[in-house]
Amino acid sequence: xxxxxxxxxxxxxxxxxxxxxxxxxxxxxxxxxxxxxxxxxxxxxxxxxxxxxxxxxxxxxxxxxxxxxxxxxxxxxxxxxxxxxxxxxxxxxxxxxxxxxxxxxxxxxxxxxxxxxxxxxxxxxxxxxxxxxxxxxxxxxxxxxxxxxxxxxxxxxxxxxxxxxxxxxxxxxxxxxxxxxxxxxxxxxxxxxxxxxxxxxxxxxxxxxxxxxxxxxxxxxxxxxxxxxxxxxxxxxxxxxxxxxxxxxxxxxxxxxxxxxxxxxxxxxxxxxxxxxxxxxxxxxxxxxxxxxxxxxxxxxxxxxxxxxxxxxxxxxxxxxxxxxxxxxxxxxxxxxxxxxxxxxxxxxxxxxxxxxxxxxxxxxxxxxxxxxxxxxxxxxxxxxxxxxxxxxxxxx
Amino acid sequence: xxxxxxxxxxxxxxxxxxxxxxxxxxxxxxxxxxxxxxxxxxxxxxxxxxxxxxxxxxxxxxxxxxxxxxxxxxxxxxxxxxxxxxxxxxxxxxxxxxxxxxxxxxxxxxxxxxxxxxxxxxxxxxxxxxxxxxxxxxxxxxxxxxxxxxxxxxxxxxxxxxxxxxxxxxxxxxxxxxxxxxxxx
Numbered sequence: 398x399x400x401x402x403x404x405x406x407x408x409x410x411x412x413x414x415x416x417x418x419x420x421x422x423x424x425x426x427x428x429x430x431x432x433x434x435x436x437x438x439x440x441x442x443x444x445x446x447x448x449x450x451x452x453x454x455x456x457x458x459x460x461x462x463x464x465x466x467x468x469x470x471x472x473x474x475x476x477x478x479x480x481x482x483x484x485x486x487x488x489x490x491x492x493x494x495x496x497x498x499x500x501x502x503x504x505x506x507x508x509x510x511x512x513x514x515x516x517x518x519x520x521x522x523x524x525x526x527x528x529x530x531x532x533x534x535x536x537x538x539x540x541x542x543x544x545x546x547x548x549x550x551x552x553x554x555x556x557x558x559x560x561x562x563x564x565x566x567x568x569x570x571x572x573x574x575x576x577x578x579x580x581x582x583x584x585x586x587x588x589x590x591x592x593x594x595x596x597x598x599x600x601x602x603x604x605x606x607x608x609x610x611x612x613x614x615x616x617x618x619x620x621x622x623x624x625x626x627x628x629x630x631x632x633x634x635x636x637x638x639x640x641x642x643x644x645x646x647x648x649x650x651x652x653x654x655x656x657x658x659x660x661x662x663x664x665x666x667x668x669x670x671x672x673x674x675x676x677x678x679x680x681x682x683x684x685x686x687x688x689x690x691x692x693x694x695x696x697x698x699x700x701x702x703x704x705x706x707x708x709x710x711x712x713x714x715x716x717x718x719x720x721x722x723x724x725x726x727x728x729x730x731x732x733x734x735x736x737x738x739x740x741x742x743x744x745x746x747x748x749x750x751x752x753x754x755x756x757x758x759x760x761x762x763x764x765x766x767x768x769x770x771x772x773x774x775x776x777x778x779x780x781x782x783x784x785x786x787x788x789x790x791x792x793x794x
Numbered sequence: 795x796x797x798x799x800x801x802x803x804x805x806x807x808x809x810x811x812x813x814x815x816x817x818x819x820x821x822x823x824x825x826x827x828x829x830x831x832x833x834x835x836x837x838x839x840x841x842x843x844x845x846x847x848x849x850x851x852x853x854x855x856x857x858x859x860x861x862x863x864x865x866x867x868x869x870x871x872x873x874x875x876x877x878x879x880x881x882x883x884x885x886x887x888x889x890x891x892x893x894x895x896x897x898x899x900x901x902x903x904x905x906x907x908x909x910x911x912x913x914x915x916x917x918x919x920x921x922x923x924x925x926x927x928x929x930x931x932x933x934x935x936x937x938x939x940x941x942x943x944x945x946x947x948x949x950x951x952x953x954x955x956x957x958x959x960x961x962x963x964x965x966x967x968x969x970x971x972x973x974x975x976x977x978x979x
Contacts, residue, residue, distance in 0.1 A: 560973040561945065564848055695967075710849045719971045725947050765948045 420597055423664070424482040424656030427600075431476050435486065439477055439600055448788055450475055453750040453781045460604050460777035461770065464652055468495040473781075479601045483651020498648040498680050505685040507702070513678045514542050521671075527624040529615075530554030530572060530579065532565030534696050534711055535630025535637065539673045540572055541706030551624060552576050555584035555611060557723070564716040571708050580618050587611035588727030593738055593783050596661075602784035603657040604776040612662045620666040627663070631655065632674030636683045637699040640692040646684060650675045721767045728764055728775070735779055742782035745789040751782060795891050795928060795940075798838060798977040804946065811942050811951075811976035816883030816921070818944055818951055818975075838977050841939040841956035848970050854901045854960035868896050869910055872926055879922040887978065890925040893935075900927035900934055900955045901962035908965060916965075921953040923963070928978065933958055939979040943972025 427436045439447065451473045459470040470493075472478045478493065480486060487494040503509075518526075528539050530552040543550045552573055556566060573579035592610035599606075619627055632653030639648075653672035663670045674680060690698060695715040704712040728735075736756065743751035756778065762771050801810035808823040834842065844851050871894055878886035897903040907923050908916065924940045931938060938957035944950065954969040955962055961969060 561971040563846065564970065567847075567849060713853075714849060714851075715967075716848055716970050719945070719968075721948060722946060729947075767948050767950065 420599060420661065421664075422600055422660040424654075424660050425600060426480045428478040428480060428486040429476060430478060433488075435480075436477075439474075442477070443600060443788060447474060447476065448785065449746060449748075451746075451748075451781075453748065453778075456602055456781050457774055457777040460773050460780075465647075465649070467649075467652070468493045473602070481651070482654065482656040483649055495649055496651060498646050498650055498677055498684070500646050500681040500684040502688075503681070503685045505682050510679070510682050510686065511542075511545075513676070513682045514673075515546055517673065517676045517679055518543065518546060518548050521626045524625045525551070525623050526626045526628060527551040527553045527619060527622070529627060529629045530569055530581075531630065532562075532568035532572075533630065533633075533717065534699060534707065535633025535674070537568060537572060537707050537711055538633075538699070538703050539628055539630055540576070541703070544575075545706060550576070550578075550628075551622065552579040553615060553618060553622070553624065553627070554579070554581055555587070555615075556581040557584040559718075559722055561722060562718045564710075564714070565718050568708055568710060571710075580622060582611075582614050582618060584611060584723065587614045588730060589724050590727045590731040590735060590779065593731070593734060593779065594786070596783045596787045597665075598787040598790070599657070599661055599784065602780045604773075604780040605655060605657045606661075606780050606783050607776050608658075609662070612658045616658075616662045616666040616668055619663075619668045624668060627668055627670050629653075629655075629670060629672045630674065631672040633696075634694075636674045636680055637687075637696045638693050641684060641687045641690050643688075648680060648684075650677055650680055724772060725765055725767070728772070732760070735782075738782045738786050739778070741789070742785040746785050750778075751785075795887065795978050797887065798834070798979065800842075800975050800977060802944075802946075802973055802975050809944050809946060809973075809975050812883075813976075814884045816942070818949055820949075835979065837937065838939050838979055840959075841941070841979075842974060842977070844956055844959065844961075845941060845943075845970075845974050848961075851956075852958070852960040854958075854962040854964060867894070868906060868930065871896075871930065872907060872910060872922070875926050875929070876919060876922045879919070879925065883921075886921070886925055890929040892929070894930055895932045896930045897927075898932055899962065900931040900938055900957040901960070901964075903927040903930045904955070904963045920966070924953040924955050925978075927955050927957075927962065931957065939977050941972075941974040942976040942978070943969070943974045945971050946973060 422438065427439050429436055453473060455471050455473045462470065467481070468484065478486065480493065483496045485494050526548065528536055528543065528550055530536055531554055540552065554569055556569060569581070573581065587610040589607050592613065593606065595613065596606055596609055635648060653675040655670055659670050687698060697715070700707065700712050739751055739756045740753065743753070759771065759775055759778070762768065797813045799810050799813065801808050803823055806822055806824055808821045810819045812819050875886060875889060878889050897906065904923055904927050907926050911919060928934045928938060928940055934957055938955055940953060940955050942951060942953045945952070952969060952972045954966055
């Protein structure tokens with residue numbers, strides 16, 4: 398097992414900011430409400446200063462509504478509606494349409510699931526595959542399946558020595574030792590909200606940018622190790638834990654692939670981020686396997702059904718570490734940088750949304766109180782400021 | 795029952811529990827070392843090792859034999875203990891010192907506690923629940939320890955029991971997030 402030390406990414410991020418001057422965000426397009434046309438990007442409009450019309454309060458409301466409700470989000474740019482992977486513009490109804498999973502009712506069993514999983518992995522034949530090792534059920538299942546099929550793979554994950562993560566660390570160590578080819582990055586060096594000044598210019602604010610540093614470190618480590626496909630367990634909470642009934646399926650496979658990180662961080666490092674649970678065949682199979690099940694947040698069904706692919710500990714126990722400690726420390730440590738970015742956003746935009754007093758008022762709250770709404774509102778504000786900074790630093794007028 | 799402080803130092807901040815008020819104390823300390831577990835009482839040492847390695851815990855299955863329960867008295871005990879917990883930590887501890895055995899183990903005591911507690915109160919009453927188990931379980935004296943923990947760096951605190959090699963509260967899904975910083979045994 399190799400451990401990555403801090404600062405591994407700094408050189409790379411500095412190196413590629415120039416190259417990213419006009420980053421191609423393949424997973425993002427725009428509908429121009431004035432012309433009624435779709436646009437692959439809005440770089441020239443941003444250059445002409447359309448970002449100055451942004452209404453940041455809207456971004457805050459969108460963030461509070463959550464990613465599952467993204468089709469109902471209102472654009473913060475009056476003339477452009479962002480369309481992310483899995484979305485299209487409905488010209489008749491003049492609204493965003495989400496590509497939902499439309500599962501057929503089938504009789505499924507473990508054999509079917511294994512068949513679909515094998516077909517999924519075969520898509521990456523001859524590629525260097527790695528799995529994002531978290532120590533939880535979702536990624537452990539992917540690792541168990543790869544082992545079952547005898548498919549060569551590496552593991553790459555974040556580690557930390559925090560008390561609440563001792564159960565995750567335990568599983569990480571078991572799987573890393575078993576695999577023999579594992580890279581572990583110290584999460585303490587890349588806490589949430591850190592390194593935001595390194596954000597490459599992007600066309601639309603996205604609150605996932607708060608995890609930029611950790612993803613840059615992972616993308617860079619993947620690049621250095623020659624990893625081409627990075628499999629994640631993102632979406633497992635929904636696919637293995639959500640209530641399933643006969644009503645319409647509301648799963649949006651595209652949201653499991655973190656398109657912002659793909660475009661901004663992984664693509665420049667020649668890495669493709671793929672969630673196992675974004676595969677529609679696998680999702681359809683799981684939907685049918687779990688038909689009629691209630692909300693199962695501990696994934697009891699999955700732990701039992703897939704027990705032969707999981708470490709014993711994950712079958713018998715249901716511990717799951719809470720990330721609040723990392724978020725609190727990340728925010729508190731990054732306050733000087735956040736204040737700086739916020740101040741610069743005000744200087745560049747002269748938008749009253751970024752007045753010092755507004756951030757100051759939010760930061761007066763108890764940041765140690767695990768208040769989700771406060772953190773979401775802060776993330777919306779931070780991601781807006783990061784967006785302005787990234788554009789302004791690369792001379793969008 | 796004895797109160798044992800297990801202060802934890804991280805980044806020059808020492809976290810501990812006030813033995814009188816039960817409040818979380820955060821004090822600046824320079825390079826103070828954390829307590830060496832070998833100096834702890836055996837019962838606490840074993841229970842603490844299980845907290846540190848949750849995958850070693852046995853599954854607990856509390857049985858609640860209602861025939862043995864003098865329901866009226868147990869309900870009264872729970873009510874008094876809950877009231878004392880809201881009033882003063884030391885008072886609640888002293889009251890739970892006066893043993894009143896109604897259950898064979900903490901798992902049964904905790905199950906009973908849940909059965910007479912409205913669901914909206916359950917999350918707030920972790921300390922009352924743990925002290926109730928300590929007071930009414932016959933196995934607690936020999937093999938039980940209450941831990942009070944903090945979820946750092948937040949100021950959130952929690953109390954739970956380790957008894958007979960298991961965590962007897964099957965409904966408690968958050969205890970493992972908390973680092974033990976005090977023990978009552």
